[in-house]
Amino acid sequence: MGAEARVDGLEQEASALAQRPNIHCVDQFIDAAPVRDLVASEDIRDDKGRVLWTQGQPVTAEIRERLLARRLAQPLESTLAFRDGLTALELADAARALLAECEPLARLIGRNAQQVLALFGRVRFAGAPGTMLCTLSVNDRPAMRYALATGMAAAALAAMQGKAENIMLDALQAGLMRDLGELYLDPTLKGDTRKLSFEQWRSTCVHPIVSAALLRDAGVYADQAILAIREHHERLDGTGFPGGLIEHRISPLGRLLLTADMLAGILISEGHAALRAQLALRLIPGQFPRDAMALASERLRVDMRQVRIEVDLPKLERIADDVLQGLQRARKEAALLESLSSLSDSERRLAARLRLQSVQFEMALHDSGAMTALGHQRSALAGDREIVSELYLVVREMSWRLPGLRRHVELSVREHARDPAYWSGLLNALRIDIDPAAVDAA
Template identity: 30%
Template structure:
C-alpha cells in the first residue's frame, strides 16, 4: 500500500482517479483553494477537477486533505438514496421479498439520513466509479436498518446504523481496484493492501466529518469478528453497532450470490461459530430464513456422496493443520511465530467444534436428507479455513522471511487436494465466509 493511502496529507492516487472518473458524470469542484504544505496554490476554488489536477498533485503534500477541499454539489443525495432503496424493494428476489415488512419504514428513514459533504463526495465517487460497491452499500444499509427495527431501537440508533451500512466501504476507494476484481488471485501483498480499507474509512469519517465517533468506530470494525477471526486489528471486543454492521455486511455478501437458499445460507454463515457474530443479528437472520421457507424456489440438488466425502476431507485437513499449529506454538520459534501459530490453533479448534455441533463430521448413515445444509456448511468451513490462513500468516507485516516460511508450512495444501474445489468468492478480497469476509 502506498503511504498516501494512510495519510490525509497527500492525495491517494486511487481515490483521486475515482473522483476524476465520477466527475465525468457529476461535476466535482474545489470548494477552496488547494495548496501544498508550503502554501503554493495548486488549484483554484470553484475550478472543476481534471487530469491536470492529478498531475499537479503527484508527490505533493497538501495543507488540507484533498477530500476536505472538494465538493460534489449535484452528487448523491437523499432523493438518489430513496430511489435506490425503492429499486431494491421493487426487485423480485430473496432480499426484497424478505425485507418488505420493513420497506416503508426503511425508505422513510433513508430520506432522513444526514449526508456530510465529504460523505456525499465519497458516495458519489463510489456510485460512479465502482457501481457494485455502491449497490452493496445500499443493501447493507437496508439490512442494518432492518435488524435495528427488529431489535426495537430508537430512531437515532436506527439512522446511525443505516448510515454506517451506507458508508462502510468508502475506504475501498483508496485501494487499487485491480486487487478487488473478481478474477484477481489474492496474494499476501495484495491482502495487506486491501485489508486496511476499514481503517481508512474510519479515519476519513473521524477527521473530516461531524458524524458520531460511534459510527466511525463501527465502520472501522466491519470486518472484525467477535472471536478474533477478523481484520485488520483482529479485535475481539467490538461496539454493538460494529458487531451488527459486521454481520449485515456478511449477510449482504451471501445474498448477492443469488442462490435459491440464500437466507438459509446466510443464517448458517452467521451462526456457524458461536461468538463470531452478534446474537441479535443471528436472531434476525434466522427468523427471516424461517419465514422465507416455501416462498423461494427449491435448492439445487447436491451429490450426496461427493458432499459427504468433501466434509471428511475438510475434517482431516483441519485436524492436520491444528496439530501442526499446536506443535509450532510450543516449539522454540520466535515469539511472533508462536503467537500466530497459537491463534491459528485456537481458531481451527473453534472451526472443528462448529463442525461437530452442526453434524458436519457425522457418519454418512446419520446424515439423512440434510445434504443441502451440509453442502453449504462445507463451503463456509472451506472459506473460514482460508480466512484463518490469511489472518495468521498474511496479516502480520513484521514477519521476517524465515518466520513467514515457518507459518506457511502450517497451510501446505490449505485446500484439500481431492474432491471439487470450492470457488473463490465473487470478491476475492472477501474471505471468512462464502462471499463476504475480506472486502
C-alpha cells in the same frame, strides 16, 4: 509485533494517504466528474500555498498530473464537490428498488421497511464522505448496491433490537459509508479477496481505518457510527481485522454493523441467498453476536426439506473430505507446537488459541450433520437430498471462510512468533484451496 503494533502500522498507512493525492482515488474522481459535474469547492493549494486548481474549476484528466506530484495543503477529497450531488430522494428510491428486486434482503428488512426507508431523508452527505459516496454511486453500481443493502440491514437489525431512531440512523449512515476507504485501493485488489496473496490482502486491511478517518475529519458524523465503521470487519472471536478485537472490545453498533455487512453481501447475491445467510451466521460459533443472529435467523428461516440443490455428489464429497483432512492436520500441527519446550509460553498459548480456532472449523463441518453423511454408502447419501444440499452449502461457505482463517493464522504468526519456520506445518495444513467455480459446479 502484536495487534497494537499492527493497528499502529495501518494507522500510519492511512495517514500517509492524506499527504499526497492517491492515484486510484484521483482516477475515481476523474471518471465520475463529467457525469455529475465535479468541481473544486475551494482553491486547491500545495503545501507551499500555491494554487493548483481554482475554486469552481471542473475536474478533468489534467488534474491528475498537476496534483499527483505535489503535497497538498489539504486532502484532495475535502476540496471537491459535485454540483449535481446525491440526494436523499435518490438514495431512498434506489433502496426501494433494491428491496423490490431482492426478495432475501426484503425478507430481512421485513416490517421495518418503511421505517428504514424514511431514515434516508436524514442521511448526511457532508464533506469528503458525501463526495466519495457520490463517486461510488457513479463508478461502481455493485458496490453502491452492497452499501445500500448493508445500511438497510444495519438499520433494520437496530430496529429489531428496539434501538432508538437515532441509533438506527447511525447504523444506516455507517452501512452506507463503511467502505469509502476502498476508493484508495488498487482496483485489482477489489472483488474476490480469496484470490489475493497475503501481502495483497494485508494492504486492503487499511480501508476500515481510512473510512472512519474520512467521517471523523468531516466533523459532522456521530462518533458511534465512525467507530462502527472501523470495526465492521472484526469478528467476536478475534479473527477479524484491522484490530483482531474480541467480543467485549467491539462497540454495540460495531457488532451490529459487522453482522449486517456479512448478511448483506450474501443476501444480494445469487443462489439460495437466505439459506446461505442463515448458515453463515451459525457455521462458526462465536463470530457473530447471538442477539443479532437470532433476530436475523428468525426472519430468514428456510425449511431445508423444501430445498433441492442439484450437485455432482462425488466431486462434492472429494472437496468436503479435503477440507476435513486439512483441518485435522492443522489441529495436529497446532497441538505439536503447544508441546514444544523450545517455544515461549506466549507462543504456546498462541498455538493453543489457533488449535481451538481450527477445531471450531472442524466442528462446524461435523455439527452441520453433512460430514456424517460421508461415512454412509453413497447410494444412501444420494437419496437424502436435504443432507446433500446442506453439504453443498457448508462447503460453499467454507470456500470463503478458510482463506480468512489461514490469513488470520499467518498474521498471528508474523506478529507473535520468534521463528516463523516452526509454524510452517500449520500454515501449510491450512492451505486448503477450494475453487469457488468447482463448488458451484459440483
